[in-house]
Amino acid sequence: MSALNPKIDQVGNVHQAMYQQIDQLLQHGLIASASYRSVTASTNSDAVADLQAFAQNAPTSWAEQPSLSAPSPVTLDEVLPRLYITDRQTGGRGRQGSSWDSSDDAVTFSLLIKLPSTPAIADLLSLAIGVAVARAIEFLCAPVRVKLKWPNDLCTLFGIDGSSVLQLCKLGGILIEANAAQLDCRVVGVGINLNEAPQIANPDALPALALAKLTGRALARHAAVAALIESTIEVLDELSEDPDSVLQQYRDRCALTGQQLSMQVGDQQIDGLCLGINHAGGLQLQTAGQVMSLRSGQVKKIRPQ
Known part of the structure; x- marks a missing residue:
């Protein structure tokens, strides 16, 4: 029996491959619950809204999930890590108030997680997520090498329009948010240019690049999501066990050192x-x-x- 109730969150027209992939993530225990919407303003905002609702004993997006419907109140530990994923994001945000919209040519998701208990480890969370996403991209797109531009950009070196001169191009970004309603949780937002890169109006910004442009082939979104979630959970475990190793992996990929x-x-x-x-x-x-x-x-x- 499926671990994901297809009626949760008014999913609408679910892409079957993505639905099956989320179900596998649930069955394998990589995530505890999931919210899949065809369109949403922001997956990060959806996660933050759930945190606030839970703190106020108001209805959350997981309230109707059969496996969690118990007479006693549901605890956060029962639903975390929780995946929020969408086919299209219409009102997303990045750092410094920038917009972060996406279509089904991109991978856009947020992961609601419990923050590591050690403050020193928690300080490295953003860097650890960068390492996790970089490793997933390198797995999907070998031999592509991902560079990390502090604090939250995923990049690579590429010759635009066939140029032999390589320049740093942006593959995606990360946005991590906290909320006063649950200070021991974090919302980890990830956006990746999968098969199409957005147009960038800011002349100072790095040029955007899609993974499909790097590999010369279209990439399946459901497969990318699986690799990204698996890598994220794996690196979060590594962060708790050996934070110095995760930090060194970030340093090895840092695009800014020496610049x-x-x-x-x-x-x-x-x-x-x-x-x-x-x-x-x-x-x-x-x-x-x-x-x-x-x-x-x-x-x-x-x-x-």
């Missing part, structure tokens, strides 16, 4: 040489006379050396 950068930190622009990632996951930037450890900020430009 001259222009950073936007709040309303301040800071220029300097990236020395890499420190033990707490911060960006080390050497400026005139000092080394700064940045916990947040946006890379506005990677300057030619």
